[in-house]
Amino acid sequence: METEDSSSENGLLHRKQALYSSLDSCFEIQKEMYRGQQYSQIYFARLHLMRTLLYSLLPNWKPHIHVCTVIGLEEGKECIIVGTLYKHMKLKPSILEEYSKERSATPLVRPHNFMHPDDHLILEDESGRIKVCGDVLLPSVYVTGVVVALHGKETGTGDFWVEDVMEAGIPHQIERPIKSGEDKYVIFVSGLDIGSSTSNPLKFQLLVDHITGHLGDKKEQSIAAKIVRVIIAGNSVEIPRGLLNGQNLGSKDQFTLSEPIKELDIQLTQIAAGIPVDIMPGPNDPANFSLPQQPLHRCLFPSSSAYNTFSLLGTSGQNIDDLEKYSDANDKLEFLERTLRWRHVAPTAPNTLGCYPFTDRDPFFVETCPHVYFVGNQEKYETRLIKGAEGQIVRLICIPRFSETGVAVVLNLRNLECHALSFGTEFG
Amino acid sequence: MATSKSDMKGFFKQKKKSGGITKAKAKSSSTKKSLSPKRSATYGSDITQPAALISHGSPDIEDDYDEKEEVLRQFDMNMAYGPCLGMSRLARWERAKSLGMNPPEDIGHLLKAGKVGAECLWEGRV
Numbered sequence: 001m002e003t004e005d006s007s008s009e010n011g012l013l014h015r016k017q018a019l020y021s022s023l024d025s026c027f028e029i030q031k032e033m034y035r036g037q038q039y040s041q042i043y044f045a046r047l048h049l050m051r052t053l054l055y056s057l058l059p060n061w062k063p064h065i066h067v068c069t070v071i072g073l074e075e076g077k078e079c080i081i082v083g084t085l086y087k088h089m090k091l092k093p094s095i096l097e098e099y100s101k102e103r104s105a106t107p108l109v110r111p112h113n114f115m116h117p118d119d120h121l122i123l124e125d126e127s128g129r130i131k132v133c134g135d136v137l138l139p140s141v142y143v144t145g146v147v148v149a150l151h152g153k154e155t156g157t158g159d160f161w162v163e164d165v166m167e168a169g170i171p172h173q174i175e176r177p178i179k180s181g182e183d184k185y186v187i188f189v190s191g192l193d194i195g196s197s198t199s200n201p202l203k204f205q206l207l208v209d210h211i212t213g214h215l216g217d218k219k220e221q222s223i224a225a226k227i228v229r230v231i232i233a234g235n236s237v238e239i240p241r242g243l244l245n246g247q248n249l250g251s252k253d254q255f256t257l258s259e260p261i262k263e264l265d266i267q268l269t270q271i272a273a274g275i276p277v278d279i280m281p282g283p284n285d286p287a288n289f290s291l292p293q294q295p296l297h298r299c300l301f302p303s304s305s306a307y308n309t310f311s312l313l314g315t316s317g318q319n320i321d322d323l324e325k326y327s328d329a330n331d332k333l334e335f336l337e338r339t340l341r342w343r344h345v346a347p348t349a350p351n352t353l354g355c356y357p358f359t360d361r362d363p364f365f366v367e368t369c370p371h372v373y374f375v376g377n378q379e380k381y382e383t384r385l386i387k388g389a390e391g392q393i394v395r396l397i398c399i400p401r402f403s404e405t406g407v408a409v410v411l412n413l414r415n416l417e418c419h420a421l422s423f424g425t426e427f428g
Numbered sequence: 429m430a431t432s433k434s435d436m437k438g439f440f441k442q443k444k445k446s447g448g449i450t451k452a453k454a455k456s457s458s459t460k461k462s463l464s465p466k467r468s469a470t471y472g473s474d475i476t477q478p479a480a481l482i483s484h485g486s487p488d489i490e491d492d493y494d495e496k497e498e499v500l501r502q503f504d505m506n507m508a509y510g511p512c513l514g515m516s517r518l519a520r521w522e523r524a525k526s527l528g529m530n531p532p533e534d535i536g537h538l539l540k541a542g543k544v545g546a547e548c549l550w551e552g553r554v
Binding site: 035036037038040041044045048049052126127357359360 | 507510513514515516519523526527528529
């Protein structure tokens, strides 16, 4: 058995360690003071940030084309404009429609995806907005909130005919230490849903036992000894919401309400006794609703961390689920890749995704390219390695819901290889 | 229409600077006995122009606003620094600075000195 880091004197295995520093401070809102501002401020911050970036990239893209603002467009003159996209969607739920007496385009049964062939895109900056047409910019791919640069010209009808589009692209990545020698694993799990009818406590117990080395023979334990961290990406508990009906809760109900969290705490204690754990709140967890969700105890969302100059970025799923409602892609990994190329983790916030109205910054902007980009609470385990134009390499991971699939994800920090860890409790 | 002096004096104060433009002030026939709050939007008047565009003599603004306030209002109105509502002027100036827009330094000094209005001109009025 190898003894590089795990000494086996007296048959004792030592767990490997990895240095860790959390970069989540940009998502904390303790210092923010809400002064009645509207979302125009965060959109302005986003537009300015990304426009400055896009302007700096223009000389490499099309250096000889004139750049102007929407109000400065002249008919027939070729130019480049930069702004925020807005997608006009016929089927998008609107609070006003619920009050209007005639129900026009919206069917009574709400679809899971609000796309419609008549959807069109509009580009907007501080000076004005203009409808965008052409085959290059497909409304099915883009969503409201993405900032892009468009090359084209204004037509006679007052629309902007697009010839080419430039996104911000994947940001610069700090190089990963290539040969760090030993295998170190990070385990990702999400959607534990403790307290729900679908979660099986035995499955989670098996996972905990595996991580803490209580399972298997020496060989398996030595593999478990190489796990350096566990990341729980959202939806760890399911609170029985039926009890919350606006009345004061009796003591028995209060006990039932807090059961799932207590159970989670017990399980986490077993893991945390020997290994660092990151727990992120998800849409069903007792944390605030709007993004960025604030820490559950010491837990952070989105969780962004650095190991030995290795960086991870991920969410509990709300951003990708929202993209799925308003656009189309071949798989969830494609949505992940798009958010990275747009350089923005949650472009649909605050339009259709709840978000804190920041005034001076947009924390969802991706400054540097992570090495691992994950999303939790998805239907199935999927992973892909993507490459950027400057040689960046990113491992994209979709973490499935553990309560439904019994699958956790193991990532090897040494070579970015990923595999699934599956726990089943049925026979046959 | 003549301005009756009794309770309208505090309401419509006309302050003419040299070469200023006089505007005929239309007011509603039902006179309010109580004085409206000083910075309220124009009540019962037909004047709808935004206060910043009237360089003097607007009915809604406190009488003694000066060139410093005027400079700050132009800063509020400047589109390049983004929307002004919902942020204090200093916060907006700081944001402009941190985003690299190079806002004029003297506005920063003016706001930090603290003797001027801290909020943008639309604050509390929209």
